[in-house]
Amino acid sequence: MAWRASTNCAQAPTITPTGRSALDINALAAIIAPALILPSLFRPGVKKLITAPGALLINCALSGVELPSNSTVPLLVMTALPAAVRARLPMVVFAGESPINAKFYNQYIDQAPLVTATGAHYIAAHSVPRMMDYVREAFHIAKYERRPVVLGIPYDLQKVEHMANQPYETSAMYQPKVGRTHPDPEVVAEAVERLAAAKRPIILGGRGVLGSGARDAVIKLADRCGALLSNTLPARGLFHDHPFGLGITGSYFTSLGREMYESADVVLAVGTSLSYYVGGGHYFAKACKIQLDDAPRGLRDGQKAADIYVRSDALVGAEAILAGLDKTLGVGKPTAAAIRSKELAHRIATEPADSMPFDIAPGVLDPREVIRAIDAVVPKDWDIVVGGGHQAYFNTQMRGRPAERYTTVREFGAVGNGLSYALGVAAARWQGGEGKIVLFEGDGGLLFHIQELETLKRQGFRILICAMNDGGYGSEFHKLRADGIDDSLAVFGRPALENIARGFGLRGHEIRDVSVIPKLFADFAAQGESEIWNIQISDQVTAPVIRQTIKRGHGNM
Ligand SMILES: Cc1ncc(C[n+]2csc(CCOP(=O)(O)OP(=O)(O)O)c2C)c(N)n1
Numbered sequence: 426m427a428w429r430a431s432t433n434c435a436q437a438p439t440i441t442p443t444g445r446s447a448l449d450i451n452a453l454a455a456i457i458a459p460a461l462i463l464p465s466l467f468r469p470g471v472k473k474l475i476t477a478p479g480a481l482l483i484n485c486a487l488s489g490v491e492l493p494s495n496s497t498v499p500l501l502v503m504t505a506l507p508a509a510v511r512a513r514l515p516m517v518v519f520a521g522e523s524p525i526n527a528k529f530y531n532q533y534i535d536q537a538p539l540v541t542a543t544g545a546h547y548i549a550a551h552s553v554p555r556m557m558d559y560v561r562e563a564f565h566i567a568k569y570e571r572r573p574v575v576l577g578i579p580y581d582l583q584k585v586e587h588m589a590n591q592p593y594e595t596s597a598m599y600q601p602k603v604g605r606t607h608p609d610p611e612v613v614a615e616a617v618e619r620l621a622a623a624k625r626p627i628i629l630g631g632r633g634v635l636g637s638g639a640r641d642a643v644i645k646l647a648d649r650c651g652a653l654l655s656n657t658l659p660a661r662g663l664f665h666d667h668p669f670g671l672g673i674t675g676s677y678f679t680s681l682g683r684e685m686y687e688s689a690d691v692v693l694a695v696g697t698s699l700s701y702y703v704g705g706g707h708y709f710a711k712a713c714k715i716q717l718d719d720a721p722r723g724l725r726d727g728q729k730a731a732d733i734y735v736r737s738d739a740l741v742g743a744e745a746i747l748a749g750l751d752k753t754l755g756v757g758k759p760t761a762a763a764i765r766s767k768e769l770a771h772r773i774a775t776e777p778a779d780s781m782p783f784d785i786a787p788g789v790l791d792p793r794e795v796i797r798a799i800d801a802v803v804p805k806d807w808d809i810v811v812g813g814g815h816q817a818y819f820n821t822q823m824r825g826r827p828a829e830r831y832t833t834v835r836e837f838g839a840v841g842n843g844l845s846y847a848l849g850v851a852a853a854r855w856q857g858g859e860g861k862i863v864l865f866e867g868d869g870g871l872l873f874h875i876q877e878l879e880t881l882k883r884q885g886f887r888i889l890i891c892a893m894n895d896g897g898y899g900s901e902f903h904k905l906r907a908d909g910i911d912d913s914l915a916v917f918g919r920p921a922l923e924n925i926a927r928g929f930g931l932r933g934h935e936i937r938d939v940s941v942i943p944k945l946f947a948d949f950a951a952q953g954e955s956e957i958w959n960i961q962i963s964d965q966v967t968a969p970v971i972r973q974t975i976k977r978g979h980g981n982m
């Protein structure tokens with residue numbers, strides 16, 4: 426069966442049989458993927474999941490586009506769903522349930538507790554007359570609460586063609602149109618006072634800046650009050666084209682970013698929840714922290730988020746502070762800020778993110794050098810998609826790439842989903858064999874769902890998969906080594922990923938020399954098939970984030 430859903434809600438979802446057999450579909454990993462490029466749009470992605478012989482089967486669809494996907498076990502949902510919950514991705518999963526009228530069904534399983542344990546919402550759609558209400562409710566909750574909803578429909582009920590409660594009224598008809606949240610003038614005045622007096626202010630932007638279309642207003646505010654700019658990891662690239670953009674704040678700091686934050690006196694955080702990884706002020710202890718967000722919580726990930734809270738939509742709030750500065754100081758009159766300088770702009774433009782030296786064995790590469798070489802040849806309008814593990818740090822330091830072309834979901838910290846994320850981006854971009862997508866994934870994470878290469882081949886998407894191959898679970902063996910524990914169980918060798926790609930009918934190359942990258946990329950871009958680069962990197966180079974984790978102990982801030 427197929428389920429067509431329209432995320433623009435112009436059409437009614439309909440359920441029609443297609444005759445596709447369970448064996449034809451195989452796969453879930455793509456489950457989370459199409460929702461990923463949506464956060465900035467705050468529209469739900471649509472996924473389809475059917476219980477069927479031998480596996481939980483998942484299809485994913487976006488805006489009426491359907492993707493047959495590959496088979497998998499429920500376990501995978503158990504990492505994709507909590508990741509979507511924590512990342513607040515609006516998403517509807519269409520899930521089959523065993524037939525409600527059957528006396529016996531071999532694969533009966535109570536899905537609801539599995540789903541709700543992840544924090545996702547479960548709707549057991551067991552009443553045929555209410556079927557369309559369930560569908561509307563699923564979309565309503567996904568959008569309103571920005572979390573995944575699993576809609577469980579028994580297999581036999583899926584075959585019922587006519588629903589009583591037609592015509593369908595979309596969830597959009599019930600979405601309250603309340604406009605943007607405006608801030609309290611008193612707290613705005615407090616923020617204005619702090620910013621006017623700040624000598625070393627920094628403005629930190631998160632996904633909320635993208636969501637409310639506040640980027641230009643935030644830049645204007647930073648220029649007005651002489652602040653530096655920076656962003657959270659999910660909003661990587663938000664201020665990539667600004668001369669005072671410091672890049673990522675928190676555990677993925679550049680060394681210069683960390684240095685500048687250490688002396689900051691005011692940090693204005695806009696459109697970010699200020700999660701554990703931004704550090705709760707751990708990295709900028711001296712600063713007065715002002716959080717401008719539509720849902721500030723105070724206590725976030727076990728830490729105090731800020732000192733002053735401005736509850737507001739990012740755009741309206743930034744404009745209000747800007748107007749407040751002009752009113753307090755006089756139009757165009759400078760604040761006390763003295764953090765911007767020509768020298769600093771030069772350092773931002775030229776200093777490498779991390780220049781810690783390492784001994785690199787012959788035949789393997791420094792991942793930082795690999796990323797620089799790839800960054801130099803991949804056009805800036807290509808999507809960069811990133812999986813997990815230790816390798817995920819290095820590519821975040823690519824330059825001149827906008828946040829809208831960067832996709833990662835690091836919430837919940839599950840490795841192995843990178844290929845699924847890239848498939849989702851490919852499906853959403855709908856560029857087929859002309860896809861402009863580069864995936865960075867660890868060798869271990871890639872092997873978790875290597876079967877998705879078959880989905881990739883069958884769908885005809887073009888993705889360049891850069892496997893950052895350090896011969897094992899780097900994130901694990903670096904910590905084991907630091908603790909003086911035998912790392913051998915985390916080192917599994919360097920499988921010939923390029924040959925695995927060829928086995929699936931895709932292209933593959935091993936890379937042990939960065940000088941081949943320009944030619945290899947030109948060849949890749951001139952044809953229409955996906956390709957794996959099995960990039961042999963050193964297992965000695967550690968990212969600053971893992972050096973920091975090792976120093977303070979995992980889970981301690
Ligand atoms: C689903 C899941 N399984 C296991 C882990 C534990 N884990 C964290 S990082 C990591 C290593 C990943 O290896 P790879 O993809 O090669 O990336 P690397 O760290 O080597 O760069 C593992 C196994 C996890 N976070 N999530």
Ligand SMILES: [Mg+2]
Nearest residue numbers: 867868897899
């Ligand atoms: Mg690895």
